[in-house]
Amino acid sequence: MSSIKERAAALNLAEKLSVVPASGQVFKPVHKCLQWRSLITYLKSTVTIKRRRVHMKSHNDCFLGSEAVDVVVEHLKISMKFEDVTRPKVLCVCQALLDCNVFEAVGAKPMGKDQKQVFQDSKNSLYRFIEVHIPSVDELERGVLAVGLQAFFCNIASKKLEEQTIPPPSHVEMLDGPDTESLEASVDSLSFSPSKGKTVIDEVWQELTLLRLLNLVEIPVLDGILQCSLNPVSPQKTQLPHSHPDLIHSSNHLDRKVLKAFRDSQEDEWLFAAMDCLDFLSDQSVVDLSRALPHCFSEDPSGIQKSCYEQPLLSSRSLNNYKLLVYGALAKHYSHTDRAPLMPQQMTDIYKAVIDLLVTAKLGTALEALQLCLKLLPSRNREELRRLLTFMALAAEPQAIKLDTEMENRLAVKKSFSRAILHSKNLPKEKEDLMVVFMISNIHDIFKIPGALHKQVSDKLVHLVQGKQVDETADSTFCLQVSKRTYVDSTKTTTNDELWKLLDNIHCNIKISSKEKKRLLGQFYQAHPEVFNQYFGDSAVTIL
Structure with a gap:
């Protein structure tokens, strides 16, 4: 299956989409997307994420607000070569990321329901990334950054700045992601x-x-196809993230992590493909498979294994036994008649x-x-x-x-x-x-x-x-627009052809008796005498 980069290269959008509208304004949407994606990626990979304690309470997977500002300042100055990068301006950028749900505040709630959270440049303010949400460029640049990231820091016209700093379209790297x-x-x-x-x-x-x-x-008929495409299946509930990350993960979540780690440790293509399908199974089935995994190690005669973490590779016999367990769970899940x-x-x-x-x-x-x-x-x-x-x-x-x-x-x-x-x-x-x-x-x-x-x-x-407005159906024979005369002639020709085939079938069918054949030919002559005379010619009178 082709990768996203291969699809993007086949579309060749990098060179085609830098167009100049009638107003003369130059649009560079790919570059804007690259700027924000680069900033978010650098922040996620650089900021220190760990368990922290604030006000006598511990929180998992958090980072400090002041450290986030330090990382953004470093990235804007060194990587993006921006000038006039002050902490108050970077605070506005972090506020935009917070408003767009790139990360969320931990252990702090706004005073009112309608009041939004305010990003704080402080060592006592904790934040956590939200992995399930990826904002668009329009969402990020809405509000305080409506003029764009470059113009916000460089204080010059966005059009002039883009013409000076944006590389040629042929050098723009396409992003990975869904279609x-x-x-x-x-x-x-x-x-x-x-x-x-x-x-x-x-x-x-x-x-x-x-x-x-x-x-x-x-x-x-196209109604069913269009309805199927416009009404996708709701996402699987078991794959949603935990609503309270501070709490201990539920058992089924840990079991899925254990099976994923075991899958990655094995060099068996069969088992890898089978356990890829477990993401769509119910929690109870996954828990049962996870609990059966240590028994395969304990019964393995190839050596002494105290746990699956000390000996990740099973013997051939134990691996086959576990394969049969996985296959049985998949067969049971997909064989339900109500699915x-x-x-x-x-x-x-x-x-x-x-x-x-x-x-x-x-x-x-x-x-x-x-x-x-x-x-x-x-x-x-x-x-x-x-x-x-x-x-x-x-x-x-x-x-x-x-x-x-x-x-x-x-x-x-x-x-x-x-x-x-x-x-x-x-x-x-x-x-x-x-x-x-x-x-x-x-x-x-x-x-x-x-x-x-x-x-x-x-x-x-x-x-x-x-x-531009282009009609894709221009070369499609099933959508050609024809004149009324052409439609009438085509209908008449098609009808005569089918009547000719019907008459030929009656006349040449040896399984029909002579009396029955004569009766059918007489009915046909009464309904369509012109076709009958064309088929039999001068012998039409003798046939009847």
């Missing part, structure tokens, strides 16, 4: 509202993905089209259509499906650990997990199995995005930035 995050900077210069600007990239991806899919397969499949039933028309392509041996077209279909899935469904299929591909190999004494691994894996991937009342079981087997066989390719789609998205974003 939408790596492209967010491209729409900062658009005249959209902030709420609409955040979703414009998702809309472009969905629109062009669906358009390209319609060029490959025939889909009669909704990871591939929503609203996209059944796409599944049917892909299966028809597989039946007719059009494997290349089927693969691209499946790639586009998976791109339309909600992000959480797509990630869980990728992890599950990766594990299924490894577990189905004949040389892998034997999963069932009565059947081979491929059948056991398909029996345990197929229903969790694809299940629809409108699809026969054998066609569902064909689809699942094709996905497992092409696990390294189905989650890639076609290069042609990358180019279309890149061109579309450039047109949006430049204010």
Whole structure:
């Protein structure tokens, strides 16, 4: 699967998005994003985070307000080469980070419900980073820093400063992150509202993905597909961070950490893929697997192991026993009949089209259509499906650990997990199995995005930035606008062709008796005499 940097390079947005609007103002959204991201990253990596005691109370994972100001001052002076970096100005920057929930105050509450927290340059003020929130550039520069980070410190016009300090677009480094995050900077210069600007990239991806899919397969109705894309699955509750970090972590949280550490210590691809799927299991299943781990070490005859922390590598026998425990937990979780499949039933028309392509041996077209279909899935469904299929591909190999004494691994894996991937009342079981087997066989390719789609998205974003309106359906045969005369002629020609086939079927069918054939031909002549005369010619009278 291609990385985010590869996708960004394919889009080539760095050179295309530095456009000059009609007003003459130069927009450099990528550079603004780099400035803030560099500042936040440096602060997180440099400031000292540890357990601290203030006013007879201890707090975990905290840093001092005064130390944060020192770190920001150092970064602005040395790394960003800013002048006039005073502590009062840096205090405003830290206040902006606090307002945007980059970090939060610890052990301090505002006097009123509507009063915001005030950042304090003090050794008695503690703060803690909030890992689940990444603010946008617009949020960070709203308020006291509305003029931008550079203009705030350098006291010169932002346009002139940007022209002097910003490197050429070809040297701008693209950021790592999710698909939408790596492209967010491209729409900062658009005249959209902030709420609409955040979703414009998702809309472009969905629109062009669906358009390209319609060029490959025939889909009669789009309502279900659009509804599936616009209503993603709610995030998993078990993965939310602890609401009270000062308290001792719950048992299931610690058990997940233990299993993750054990997974990282093993050099087994099968086990690594299986334990990647544990993020989507219930807390009770994870606790049971974690508690069973020390017993595998205690029963290991290869040596004396007092705990799993002293001997991270299991013997082959003990490792296989634990693999079977993990496989059993995954099979139990994904075999529940009340689970909704990871591939929503609203996209059944796409599944049917892909299966028809597989039946007719059009494997290349089927693969691209499946790639586009998976791109339309909600992000959480797509990630869980990728992890599950990766594990299924490894577990189905004949040389892998034997999963069932009565059947081979491929059948056991398909029996345990197929229903969790694809299940629809409108699809026969054998066609569902064909689809699942094709996905497992092409696990390294189905989650890639076609290069042609990358180019279309890149061109579309450039047109949006430049204010151009381009009709992507101009080259699509299913959306051509024709005249009324052309439509009538096409309808008449298609109808005559189908009537001709029907008449030929009646006349040439040897299974119909002569009496029945004559009766059907007579009915056809009464309804469509012109087609009848064209088909039989001069012998039409003798036929009747």
